[in-house]
Amino acid sequence: MIAYNIKSALKSLFSDRKFTLINVVGFAFAISVCLAISLFLLQEYSYDGYHQNxxxxxxxxxxxxxxxxxxxxxxxxxxxxxxxxxxxxxxxxxxxxxxxxxxxxxxxxxxxxxxxxxxxxxxxxxxxxxxxxxxxxxxxxxxxxxxxxxxxxxxxxxxxxxxxxxxxxxxxxxxxxxxxxxxxxxxxxxxxxxxxxxxxxxxxxxxxxxxxxxxxxxxxxxxxxxxxxxxxxxxxxxxxxxxxxxxxxxxxxxxxxxxxxxxxxxxxxxxxGNPELLKLLIAIAFIILMLAVVNYINLALAQQNKRNKTTGIKKSFGASTSDLFVHFIIESVIVSAIAFILSIVLVYALSPLYTSVFGSSINIYSLLDTSVLLGLLVCIFIIGCLIGLVPALVLSKSNLNDIIKKTSTQGRNQSYFRNALIIFQFTVSVVLMICLLIVQKQISFVKNKNPGFAEEHLLCLSMPYLPKKEKSNAQLLVSELSNYPFFKNISLTNGVPGHINFTMGSGIENTDKEISVPCLIVDTAFISTFQFKIVKGRNLEPGDYRKVCMINESFYNFFEFTNLENKRFNNYRDGGLEIIGVVNDFQYGSSHNKIEPLCILFVENSNYYQLNIKIAANSFPSAIKTIKEKWEEIMPAYPLTYQFFDDWFDQMYEKEERFAKTIGLFALLAIAISCFGILGLAIFSAEQRTKEIGVRKVNGAKTYEIISMLNRGFSKWVAIAFVIACPIAWYAMHKWLENFAYKTELSWWIFALAGVIAMGIALLTVSFQAWRAATRNPVESLRYE
Structure with missing residues (x-):
């Protein structure tokens, strides 16, 4: 009996190749996403677990x-x-x-x-x-x-x-x-x-x-x-x-x-690792799989009238409801199995894309592990049973009298149910699209926000740790480069805005406040190289070695200073450091946090690990050539490495960039799967209304009128999905933006743009099929009927 059901299910699937292909492809993409995410999650949650103890x-x-x-x-x-x-x-x-x-x-x-x-x-x-x-x-x-x-x-x-x-x-x-x-x-x-x-x-x-x-x-x-x-x-x-x-x-x-x-x-x-990203990926895997499930259920229910003839024949020959139920379940399991095989190929083919999104490679060969493979096969069988459950219950219980009379009391209710599922699909797609646009807008906002200093035309050289007898070579390199007009300013530092690795505990005399602050170790050219503004006091000078420091405005305000007279750190060596100047607040960390107190300390002849060079505009080729020549001349034993400061500064937002990539990729997949579903329904709708289209054409209906008629229902569903998606997306992005001290606005045009894109994609998906139906010879349509 099982063999007969499998043969019968395969025959049914091949008889409706278009719908089978849509289901298999949609499921294959959904399962490939779930597999890739599962492999990544297994890797992330297994960190450091291999140690014996x-x-x-x-x-x-x-x-x-x-x-x-x-x-x-x-x-x-x-x-x-x-x-x-x-x-x-x-x-x-x-x-x-x-x-x-x-x-x-x-x-x-x-x-x-x-x-x-x-x-x-x-x-x-x-x-x-x-x-x-x-x-x-x-x-x-x-x-x-x-x-x-x-x-x-x-x-x-x-x-x-x-x-x-x-x-x-x-x-x-x-x-x-x-x-x-x-x-x-x-x-x-x-x-x-x-x-x-x-x-x-x-x-x-x-x-x-x-x-x-x-x-x-x-x-x-x-x-x-x-x-x-x-x-x-x-x-x-x-x-x-x-x-x-x-x-x-x-x-x-x-x-x-x-x-x-x-x-x-x-x-x-x-x-x-990034636990927030893992939670997002788990949610996305579930959503993508649900979209594919919705597609299968929708298309299966849409074909009820088409399949009622076969169901009626089987019932008239004595097939029980349970026999029909098993038949439809076997169909869905076969679809899942084929999709699973195809999904493995997709995971392998798309692994570079997944690596780019996850920021880490996935080990696809772990799928060959016996326990993993067995677990996946069980999951695929369960998913196949679950996706076939609703169609099997509906189609197996069709009344034989209704089938013979070609009437059904369930048609309208099923139509409402199918429409609700389409609205769900596009609601998810629009939410993801709005989120993607807002995340990109926020990233653009923080990258283009004025950081409080001049970040353009800055080149950062990585300095080696120089032994005592070679320490003077750093200053020699600065001196040699200073002779060239295209080097505007040069500064040696330990740390730059965006990359500060040193903190220093500090207190102020005659106050009970103490604070641990990030500290930049710099030379006297630092302020002019980065073009900070000195709002109070003076700049660092050569004679200030380990005697003084500068602070930012947040530090000044934290201790509620009114002036800099007799202001000193008291938890430091040699009686403390005199505070001689205040610079403007500048962005030295991620925009997730407000600008906090900062200390700038001058340490002469330190083992600086960065050389920051301000280069004149349009002089980069000759400037870099000169740097290479002088480096080879003064420090030939050390390899030269350098990076443009603005690229380095933007590395603070790698987490957000990955977040945007993740939403972007899976938003596209969600839209693609939704479009597969709506395409299948468009094909079904056109086939069901073949006679109506022929009659309208004979009575003089224009092609664009028929296309408009076929598109109208789909447009309405997408519009309803957009209305539902907007408040959901607004709430989700409002909560996400709360993680930033400096954030963009939730502009109305982002929501409108997402709606227009969703509507355009949906109409493009169904319009070609509508055009084919509308341009068909009405004589053929009526003869076909």
Missing amino acids: ADRIVRIIDSNKNSSNIDYRVKDILLETFPEFEDACLVQRETSPTNINIGNKAFRISDIMSVDNHFFNLFSTSFLSGNPSKPFENINSAIITKSKAKQLFGSENPIGKEILFERTNLLTITGVIKDFPANSSISAGLLLNAENDDFKFSFSCEKYSDKSTHRWEFRIYALIGADIDRSVLSEKINSKLGSLKPYINKIGFLPIKTMYLYDSTIGSHSKR
């Missing part, structure tokens, strides 16, 4: 400061004082590109971490060469990954090879490990020994500080004993901080398995 590994944080920057001495104190900790390790990631030399070759790499030997006890790593029990043989040992070894040494054996790190430390490769998995938030290509004091100092964000007074802050990861209650343990530690007190205010734990998605601490320096 992932459930017991935590990062130590300072809860009071919401910071992951912890003094390295905390590790040993915890292990000695609290037996609940089985092990702990130090981890510090370099935040800017670093120069290494191998023989005569120079490299500039950024995937470097400083760790201790305990790192390999906590985290699952596979050694290909070296001693796993003691990876670092001495403080100048280094561990390298397989891919990084190939990049640096080619096919040679890296064990025993020497690397000159920042032209100061000669390191020896003592181990090779497998690459960290893609779903690891803690990864690097080169691992250095954290017990080397030079790395503790050089890896710090406070590279200008004296080594003798430096705190040497790391990320500390700990392995907590099994069955230990973390909340009880943290309370125990905080109740008797003792020797920890100088180094941490209040201890907290961040589980490593949640770190990737939910880490909001300062100084994390590890990869972070």
Whole structure:
């Protein structure tokens, strides 16, 4: 019986090829979206779960400061004082590109971490060469990954090879490990020994500080004993901080398995996911699948009259309602199965597009995993049963007398139901379209908003970490470039607006307010290079080295200053810093947040890691050529890397750009699936009204009149969908824009434009079919009837 039902279902599907094709293609796109999103979600939610003891590994944080920057001495104190900790390790990631030399070759790499030997006890790593029990043989040992070894040494054996790190430390490769998995938030290509004091100092964000007074802050990861209650343990530690007190205010734990998605601490320096994007993708997958389901139900119900003849014949030969029900369910399962096979091809073909949207590649080969494939097949079977449920119930219960008489009392109710489903489809499409337009408008707004300084024609060079004997080369480069007229201003800094990695706790004399503020380490040319306005006081001068600082207007207002007389930081070295000037508020962070207090500090001969050059308009080719020549002349051992500042500044909005890409892609898919459905209904409507169209043509109806008649119903449904979609989209975007301190307006024309686009797409979809029906020879239409 099953074989007969399958054969009969296939025959029915092939007899209505147009509708079957529409259903299969729509479902294939919907399932491909769901598969791609599922693969991405599996990857994102599996981060750091591959470690053997992932459930017991935590990062130590300072809860009071919401910071992951912890003094390295905390590790040993915890292990000695609290037996609940089985092990702990130090981890510090370099935040800017670093120069290494191998023989005569120079490299500039950024995937470097400083760790201790305990790192390999906590985290699952596979050694290909070296001693796993003691990876670092001495403080100048280094561990390298397989891919990084190939990049640096080619096919040679890296064990025993020497690397000159920042032209100061000669390191020896003592181990090779497998690459960290893609779903690891803690990864690097080169691992250095954290017990080397030079790395503790050089890896710090406070590279200008004296080594003798430096705190040497790391990320500390700990392995907590099994069955230990973390909340009880943290309370125990905080109740008797003792020797920890100088180094941490209040201890907290961040589980490593949640770190990737939910880490909001300062100084994390590890990869972070976007949980909001994941929630959006889950909602989109559900919506896209629902649109395809609606298409199937709509087209199946639309064909009821057409299929009543077959149903009546089967009933007259004794087929029961349950037999017919099974037949229609088998049809829908077959459609789902074909669509599933096609969707795998689509996922593979569209994987570059999905990678661009997600910001991460998806592993399509995980679909070949037996458990995953089995789970997908079960899901496809369930979906097939569910989508066929409504048509099967309606079509299998058709009354035999109604079929013979060609009458039905359900026709009008089904028509209302189909119309409601079309309205639902276009409501979703219009909502997504409005959201896309508003997101793009907001991104354009924040990118084009006046940041409070001149960002045009600025080139940022990445400066190497120079050893003491070469520090003067930075100033020499500035001096040489200053001789050329197309270089308007040149400034050395640690950090620029949009990329500030250093914060400084500060208080003001004679006040009880304290604040932790982002701090820019700059030279005296910084203000003129970026063209900030000095609203009070004066600019930095060469004699101000480590004696004074400047602040922004928000800082000035926070402390409610009325003037700058005798205003000093009091929680700093040598009695504090005199505040000598106030600059205008400028955008140094994302537009999500209001402009907060900021400090600008002058540190002469610092290890600046950026050189910012203001170039005259229309002089870029000759300017860049000159920079390359002078760099090669003064610092030939270091590779030159540079970037235009406005491109770098715009990187703050990568999250929003990805959000817009996501909505854009899936809005197009939603519209395409909706159009498949409306096209199928247009074909059905034209076929059902063939006789009416022929009669109207014979009676002198014009082609455009018939096209208008066939389009009228669809236009009405899209208009109703637009009315429903507007308040939904307005509310959703109003809530989204609340995340921004500086935001665009929800302009009426965006809603109108989305409506016009939706109406245009719908009419274009159905008009061709309407035109074909309207231009058909009426004699053929009547003969056909």
